Amino acid sequence: MNFRREHYPFVGHFLDRDGIAMHYLDEGSGEAVVMLHGNPTWSFYYRKLVLGLRGQCRVIAPDHIGCGLSDKPNDAHYEFTLERRVRDLEALIEHLKLPAKFTLVLHDWGGMIGMTYAMRHPERISRLVLLNTAAFHLPTTKKLPPSLWVCRNTPLDVLLIRRTGLFVRLVTRWGVRTHELSPVERDAYLTPHAAKASRLAQLRFVQDIPLSADHPSHALVSEVQSKLGQFRRTPTLICWGDQDWVFDKHFLAEWQRILPEAEVHRFPDAGHLVLEDKPDEILSLVKRFLAKHPVAG
Numbered sequence: 399m400n401f402r403r404e405h406y407p408f409v410g411h412f413l414d415r416d417g418i419a420m421h422y423l424d425e426g427s428g429e430a431v432v433m434l435h436g437n438p439t440w441s442f443y444y445r446k447l448v449l450g451l452r453g454q455c456r457v458i459a460p461d462h463i464g465c466g467l468s469d470k471p472n473d474a475h476y477e478f479t480l481e482r483r484v485r486d487l488e489a490l491i492e493h494l495k496l497p498a499k500f501t502l503v504l505h506d507w508g509g510m511i512g513m514t515y516a517m518r519h520p521e522r523i524s525r526l527v528l529l530n531t532a533a534f535h536l537p538t539t540k541k542l543p544p545s546l547w548v549c550r551n552t553p554l555d556v557l558l559i560r561r562t563g564l565f566v567r568l569v570t571r572w573g574v575r576t577h578e579l580s581p582v583e584r585d586a587y588l589t590p591h592a593a594k595a596s597r598l599a600q601l602r603f604v605q606d607i608p609l610s611a612d613h614p615s616h617a618l619v620s621e622v623q624s625k626l627g628q629f630r631r632t633p634t635l636i637c638w639g640d641q642d643w644v645f646d647k648h649f650l651a652e653w654q655r656i657l658p659e660a661e662v663h664r665f666p667d668a669g670h671l672v673l674e675d676k677p678d679e680i681l682s683l684v685k686r687f688l689a690k691h692p693v694a695g
Contacts, residue, residue, distance in 0.1 A: 400582060400585070401442075401582050401583065401585060401586035401589075404582070405442070405445055405582060405583060405586060406442055406445055406586065407449075408423050408425060408445075408448065410422070410423065410467055411423070411424055413489065413490055413493055415463065415486055415489060417475075418463055418468075418469045418471050418475065418476060419468060419469045420460060420461070420462075420463050420468050420469070420486060420490065421441070421460065421461040421466060421467035421468040422441070422458060422459060422460035422461065422490060423441055423448060423457065423458065423459040423460075424456070424457075424458055424494065425448055425452040425456070425457045425459075426451065426452030426453060426454070426455055426456050426457050427455075427456050428454055428455045428456055429455055429456065429497065429500065429501070429524075429688075429693050430455065430456045430457075430458060430496045430497050430500035430501070431451060431455045431456070431457050431458070431500065431501045431503060431688075432458045432459075432491070432496070432500055432501070432502055432503065432512075433447065433448070433457065433458065433459040433503040433504075433505075433508075434459075434460070434462075434487070434502065434503070434504050434505070434508030434509075434511055434512045435459070435461070435462070435465070435466075435505055435506070435507075435508050436505050436506020436507035436508045436509070436531065436603075437465075437506060437507045437599075437600055437603035437604065438465075438565055438566040438569055438587075438591070438597075438600040438603075439465075439505070439506070439569075439587065439671070440461045440462075440465045440466025440467070440468075440587075440590060441459040441460065441461050441466055441467075442466065442586045442587060443505065443671065443673060443674075444459045444503070444673065446673065446677040446678075446681065447503070447673060447677070447680070447681055447684065450681040450684075450685070451681075451684070451685070454685075454688075455688070456496075458490075458494060458496070460486075460487070460490055462483060462486070462507075462511070462599065463476055463483075463486060463599070464476065464478065464596075464598060464599025464600075464602070465590070465591075465599050465600075466590050467590060470595060470596040470598065470599070472595070472598060473598070478598070478599060478602030478603070478606065479606060479614060479615060480510060480511065480514065480606055480615045480618055480619070481615070481618060483511045484511055484514045484515055484518075487511060487512070487515050488515060488518075488519075491515075491522075497693075498521075498522065499521075499522055499523070499524035499693050500522060500523070500524060501523075501524055501525040501526070501527065501688070501693075502515075502516060502523060502525075502526055502527070503527040503529070503684075504526070504527065504528055504529065504531045504533075505529040505530060505531050505672075505673070506530065506531055506645070506670070507531075507603055508531060509528065509531025509532050509533045510531075510532065510533050510619065510622070512533075513533030513622055513626065514533070514618065514622050516629065517621070517622050517625045517626075517628075520628055520629070523629070523632060524632075524633075524691075524693045525632065525633045525634070525635070525687070525688070525691055525693075526629065526632055526633070526634040526635070526657075526660075527634075527635045527636075527637070527684060527687070528634065528635070528636045528637070528638075528653060528660075529636075529637050529638070529672050529673060529680070530638055530639050530642050530645040530649075530670055530672050531645060531649075532645060532649050532652075532653075533622055533623070533626060534619065534622070534623035534626065534652060534656075535608070535619055535620070535623060536607075536609065537648040537649060537651070537652050539648045539651075540646070540648035540649070542607075542609065559597055559600050559601045559604070563588065563591060563592070563594075563597060565597075565600055566587060566588060566591060566597075566600065567588065569670065569671070570584050570587045570588070570671070572643065572669065572670070573642075573669045573670035573671035573674070574669055574671050574674045574675055575639070575641045575667055575668055575669035575675055576667055576668060576675045576676075577675075579674065583674075626656045626657075627656060629657060630656070630657055630658070630659065631659065632657075633661075633687070633690075633691035634657050634659070634660035634661065635660070635661050635663075635683060635684065635687040636650070636653060636654075636657075636660050636661065636662045636663065637663050637665070637672060637676070637680050637683060637684075638650050638662065638663070638664050638665065638668075638672065639665050639668030639669045639670060639671075639672035639675060639676075640664055640665060640666045640667075640668065641666075641667065641668060641669040641670075642669055642670040642672070643669075643670065644670060645670065650662075650664070661687065663679075663683055665679070
């Protein structure tokens with residue numbers, strides 16, 4: 399993978415999860431910051447934030463199983479559900495023996511996974527950084543975007559995601575609005591999922607969106623949503639790309655309703671991959687936010 403030296407100069411680590419290797423970054427020292435990616439990205443998405451913070455923090459950035467440099471199991475060996483993702487995160491945090499309190503940085507599906515963990519362990523969360531994400535059901539004012547509906551509810555789902563890899567290609571093009579990713583950067587997103595068998599997690603993430611009460615993840619999402627208010631006074635920074643076609647103004651409005659004291663920065667020209675559009679600006683905001691809200695003890 400030719401992106402490693404210039405764009406991803408990190409030493410990877412692996413946690414064994416019942417014979418499945420979960421890849422993660424563990425960079426720097428000091429207070430812990432845990433960064434959770436979404437679909438169809440991986441820890442590469444956080445590379446510039448990791449580089450910018452590792453001089454002052456211990457930065458943890460896992461690849462969810464089936465993503466990035468983690469193993470790519472099939473359905474017979476791994477349950478691709480929100481509940482299993484949260485258990486993986488719990489195991490990683492326990493394995494790393496993180497401090498009593500740490501900061502969560504969440505993007506896309508990382509928001510649902512991270513906030514489920516936070517609901518179960520609220521005493522451990524010192525601060526939140528939210529980047530075009532959600533931890534609640536689809537807002538009542540929002541319909542499922544056609545691009546996700548096609549990938550989830552029609553025979554095109556397997557074609558678009560697993561057979562052709564078009565899903566990740568489109569996200570890396572449509573998700574960045576201020577410029578085009580370099581060929582090396584696009585290759586970094588595509589290479590770990592070059593084979594059809596390696597794209598199963600991308601499909602299962604889309605299928606795990608609970609749109610009805612009989613969905614296996616519906617009850618858990620409902621529980622998390624009902625308890626988000628407990629983080630009302632948790633220092634929260636929201637950095638939002640306004641050109642996101644999925645996590646748009648409806649999702650941002652819901653976060654602001656639930657966490658009205660959050661510090662919000664909107665980027666009118668940025669897309670879903672807001673860290674690709676505004677890496678320097680967001681790094682500066684995160685550094686200032688961490689300094690403004692020091693962790694007691």
